[in-house]
Amino acid sequence: xxxxxxxxxxxxxxxxxxxxxxxxxxxxxxxxxxxxxxxxxxxxxxxxxxxxxxxxxxxxxxxxxxxxxxxxxxxxxxxxxxxxxxxxxxxxxxxxxxxxxxxxxxxxxxxxxxxxxxxxxxxxxxxxxxxxxxxxxxxxxxxxxxxxxxxxxxxxxxxxxxxxxxxxxxxxxxxxxxxxxxxxxxxxxxxxxxxxxxxxxxxxxxxxxxxxxxxxxxxxxxxxxxxxxxxxxxxxxxxxxxxxxxxxxxxxxxxxxxxxxxxxxxxxxxxxxxxxxxxxxxxxxxxxxxxxxxxxxxxxxxxxxxxxxxxxxxxxxxxxxxxxxxxxxxxxxxxxxxxxxxxxxxxxxxxxxxxxxxxxxxxxxxxxxxxxxxxxxxxxxxxxxxxxxxxxxxxxxxxxxxxxxxxxxxxxxxxxxxxxxxxxxxxxxxxxxxxxxxxxxxxxxxxxxxxxxxxxxxxxxxxxxxxxxxxxxxxxxxxxxxxxxxxxxxxxxxxxxxxxxxxxxxxxxxxxxxxxxxxxxxxxxxxxxxxxxxxxxxxxxxxxxxxxxxxxxxxxxxxxxxxxxxxxxxxxxxxxxxxxxxxxxxxxxxxxxxxxxxxxxxxxxxxxxxxxxxxxxxxxxxxxxxxxxxxxxxxxxxxxxxxxxxxxxxxxxxxxxxxxxxxxxxxxxxxxxxxxxxxxxxxxxxxxxxxxxxxxxxxxxxxxxx
Numbered sequence: 039x040x041x042x043x044x045x046x047x048x049x050x051x052x053x054x055x056x057x058x059x060x061x062x063x064x065x066x067x068x069x070x071x072x073x074x075x076x077x078x079x080x081x082x083x084x085x086x087x088x089x090x091x092x093x094x095x096x097x098x099x100x101x102x103x104x105x106x107x108x109x110x111x112x113x114x115x116x117x118x119x120x121x122x123x124x125x126x127x128x129x130x131x132x133x134x135x136x137x138x139x140x141x142x143x144x145x146x147x148x149x150x151x152x153x154x155x156x157x158x159x160x161x162x163x164x165x166x167x168x169x170x171x172x173x174x175x176x177x178x179x180x181x182x183x184x185x186x187x188x189x190x191x192x193x194x195x196x197x198x199x200x201x202x203x204x205x206x207x208x209x210x211x212x213x214x215x216x217x218x219x220x221x222x223x224x225x226x227x228x229x230x231x232x233x234x235x236x237x238x239x240x241x242x243x244x245x246x247x248x249x250x251x252x253x254x255x256x257x258x259x260x261x262x263x264x265x266x267x268x269x270x271x272x273x274x275x276x277x278x279x280x281x282x283x284x285x286x287x288x289x290x291x292x293x294x295x296x297x298x299x300x301x302x303x304x305x306x307x308x309x310x311x312x313x314x315x316x317x318x319x320x321x322x323x324x325x326x327x328x329x330x331x332x333x334x335x336x337x338x339x340x341x342x343x344x345x346x347x348x349x350x351x352x353x354x355x356x357x358x359x360x361x362x363x364x365x366x367x368x369x370x371x372x373x374x375x376x377x378x379x380x381x382x383x384x385x386x387x388x389x390x391x392x393x394x395x396x397x398x399x400x401x402x403x404x405x406x407x408x409x410x411x412x413x414x415x416x417x418x419x420x421x422x423x424x425x426x427x428x429x430x431x432x433x434x435x436x437x438x439x440x441x442x443x444x445x446x447x448x449x450x451x452x453x454x455x456x457x458x459x460x461x462x463x464x465x466x467x468x469x470x471x472x473x474x475x476x477x478x479x480x481x482x483x484x485x486x487x488x489x490x491x492x493x494x495x496x497x498x499x500x501x502x503x504x505x506x507x508x509x510x511x512x513x514x515x516x517x518x519x520x521x522x523x524x525x526x527x528x529x530x531x532x533x534x535x536x537x538x539x540x541x542x543x544x545x546x547x548x549x550x551x552x553x554x555x556x557x558x559x560x561x562x563x564x565x566x567x568x569x570x571x572x573x574x575x576x577x578x579x580x581x582x583x584x585x586x587x588x589x590x591x592x593x594x595x596x597x598x599x600x601x602x603x604x605x606x607x608x609x610x611x612x613x614x615x616x617x618x619x620x621x622x623x624x625x626x627x628x629x630x631x632x633x634x635x636x637x638x639x640x641x642x643x644x645x646x647x648x649x650x651x652x653x654x655x656x657x658x659x660x661x662x663x664x665x666x667x668x669x670x671x672x673x674x675x676x677x678x679x680x681x682x683x684x685x686x687x688x689x690x691x692x693x694x695x696x697x698x699x700x701x702x703x704x705x706x707x708x709x710x711x712x713x714x715x716x717x718x719x720x721x722x723x724x725x726x727x728x729x730x731x732x733x734x735x736x737x738x739x740x741x742x743x744x
Contacts, residue, residue: 234313421494461516
């Protein structure tokens with residue numbers, strides 16, 4: 039179709055709007071950007087709305103019929119258990135027709151009632167395909183118990199179903215304690231016994247160490263399974279699945295439940311410990327040694343009753359293990375497998391049973407060690423702060439098993455901005471909102487529970503995605519993307535409900551160019567935001583930084599930003615110049631602009647006697663940290679690497695592996711050395727003095743009720 043006819047464009051925009059596709063958005067300067075028509079068509083095709091541009095008139099008619107004839111919304115939110123009027127749309131029927139209604143509650147109870155349609159108020163009327171239709175409102179009396187319930191309605195043999203999410207309006211808050219905590223990626227953490235990388239046992243020891251310092255939480259990057267063979271991608275933000283933990287973090291020498299301490303070959307352990315001396319974490323080598331050890335344990339533990347109970351209680355583990363094993367036989371890209379296997383059917387001949395057994399065993403070991411970590415954090419009143427990535431690897435398990443919920447031939451990203459003039463393409467597929475709704479958000483609820491079962495705090499990456507996602511059609515650039523709106527009230531309801539069930543604090547990553555409605559939504563639903571001191575410094579020595587919101591998690595930077603020492607010395611800007619991310623003139627401009635901010639901060643700290651006349655970088659960091667600790671921010675997070683003056687960033691967005699070693703930088707000090715690192719202990723003391731040890735997290739934090 040040639041997009042020259044005004045009525046054709048109007049139909050396209052009408053269809054797009056009906057399916058929550060924005061046909062325009064405002065850029066950084068406020069300029070209205072019209073989405074390319076080809077991109078809108080591609081997005082609607084990926085949603086399953088149309089096959090091609092010629093389908094648009096018919097697709098619009100089909101939408102109108104579906105929306106008006108025998109229809110209720112597939113999901114209904116009942117805030118605090120109070121359901122809104124339920125709009126049922128149906129063609130004109132006999133005046134004496136009766137609707138039979140039933141609610142199946144989550145606990146197995148049911149409530150049934152009947153209502154004459156002539157008694158219901160008519161809220162709207164519409165004609166589609168020559169059929170007169172009406173929208174009637176049905177009222178659900180009383181307050182529903184919190185949970186997920188199924189509503190069924192039958193009118194003249196036409197059945198309509200909906201999921202009711204009865205949720206508290208605000209997420210779990212936790213005790214108001216002006217908390218503080220520490221942050222370190224698990225791959226960067228290491229101890230004297232580490233096999234080249236931090237493991238779940240090391241993280242348990244970090245939690246115990248943090249508890250002794252008086253910390254309230256310990257934060258880290260995503261701990262989900264990643265591809266460390268074929269395909270290879272060690273990024274914690276490109277997980278194989280959001281439903282399974284990473285086997286590279288398994289402590290192979292930890293006791294096996296129901297068995298004891300496993301025998302480990304001395305040369306294997308020696309080789310693995312030697313890898314800890316590398317500055318950059320060698321994932322492939324580590325995983326090779328760990329897999330060898332875990333395969334020996336797999337063979338020895340197949341009759342372990344604890345393992346059998348785990349696999350019986352979680353059948354999905356067997357499915358996941360079969361998928362991981364099939365990759366080794368059928369190839370690393372499931373999209374190139376034979377048709378049946380590609381669609382989700384695996385036969386025993388498609389994979390090696392021993393390889394599948396290894397993956398199931400490794401997941402059991404990971405899950406049991408994560409539970410031990412969670413129990414330690416609860417016993418020490420230290421919340422485990424986990425990170426939930428916004429997407430999954432396109433070659434991974436979730437993209438294969440739940441492929442009907444993902445939009446094919448689409449990537450998620452961000453529109454052009456000052457740092458990325460051509461936009462960003464993050465390389466993973468978005469969930470199709472309409473399909474996820476019809477599935478009752480089963481996948482979303484499952485991966486939330488996977489995390490909340492162990493996390494006392496959960497950071498939701500890219501909180502903008504609760505409201506809208508930027509879809510980029512295959513082969514297009516970030517300039518050609520299209521925003522797709524989400525059913526944000528339903529997503530908030532699930533977050534609020536699950537956070538209360540597990541008594542976990544929810545944090546929304548709301549950094550960057552954030553539409554006002556996102557921050558409004560986080561505040562309304564009691565979800566903590568994030569505050570980055572680096573972005574909030576001013577040139578005013580009397581007020582050198584803007585203050586965070588009381589509900590914020592406040593820190594100097596994030597894992598995607600330079601450490602304090604690199605910022606203070608401008609090493610990060612020089613690095614961006616060397617990497618070609620900034621032209622030389624821009625580097626100089628940024629250095630000059632930053633100089634005023636640093637000067638104001640230093641003058642303020644000196645005037646208050648928080649730093650000496652010629653302070654070193656760690657002293658300035660401690661002063662800046664003091665300013666954070668003095669605020670009303672509910673949570674202050676300390677990057678332990680900032681305290682000792684680390685200059686190597688954990689990640690530089692926009693760089694490829696051959697440009698920069700993202701996600702590999704090992705901490706300069708082992709956990710055993712932390713207490714002897716004066717700059718670290720002094721930084722912690724500064725925060726502890728201002729915030730106090732704080733109220734402890736409740737013993738009931740486990741709250742396992744999902």
